Amino acid sequence: MTQEIMLAETINTKEIERKAYLSYHKDGVIDIYLGFAIIMLSFFFIEAEFNTMIGSMGGTFVLFPILYRESKKNFTFPRLGYVKFSEKKGRSRNSMLMLVGLLSLSTLLGLWTFLLGAKGNFFWIETIISQWHWFTAFLSAGLFLLFGYITDINRLYYYGFLSFILFSVGRFVPVKSFWFILTLGALMIASGLVLLQKFVRMYPLERN
């Protein structure tokens, strides 16, 4: 590497910020929590009491962000160190743009659904129900891709691809849907645990 390239890399502040941000997600904690959330989601597809399902899902969405924050605070920060990212930088602006875009798209879809419903046209619901494997495959892949794009965590694209493959295979294999969702969640947890192990080795706790 020439001196010029080394200097250019050192003063590429956007890359420094990106690298610093990504190092916080090397711990695999997000993979483990997302994996657990997906496993909780799989309970929708087994015969459980409705209230239990709603309770577990509600608990997941309320508890997981708290547990995730606590895990980061007590596990990641003491190992990696403290950093405060600038709020003026492009990343937060991109995330806000994506959020506004997503909300606008949801509003338009909601309006379209309402208008079709008002006209008594429920063909689209019937299509979704009959082709729900494909619908889930595209929806989960789309969500992972979007989340991957917003967070800049590349492995979420792989999860998107994996979920697409799993749900597409589910269209042709006579196995209960529950198992495909459970497999996806379990694979994400396993991947998270491998990353966590690597992270612990790479960043041991400092004694002082």
Place this chain on the structure above:
Amino acid sequence: MNKPENREQGLDVSEIDKTIHEPVRLGIVAHLYALEAADALFLKNQMGLTWGNLSTHLTRLEKIGYIEVLKEFVDRKPVTSLRLTEKGRDAFRNYREQIINLFENLPP
């Protein structure tokens, strides 16, 4: 190439800030320029330095007034964070411009 020729082409390397030009200090200043604040552990991990090496360079940068050390509470826990001062920010901007000019004006 001698010094007068360098000056004519805007390549006066003697004007480059030697405090920042040192690779480790350049790395520290660049990190603190890109991030709002960070502690020593974070810088050490990001740059792959030893405590001794980092400490030496931080002391030098603090003495010259490019960085400041702040004691603050984050989530009710005490954190010693490092920030770039305005002087340090200006010095880094100047250094970056100088380096870019230097390489842009080099003959192919």
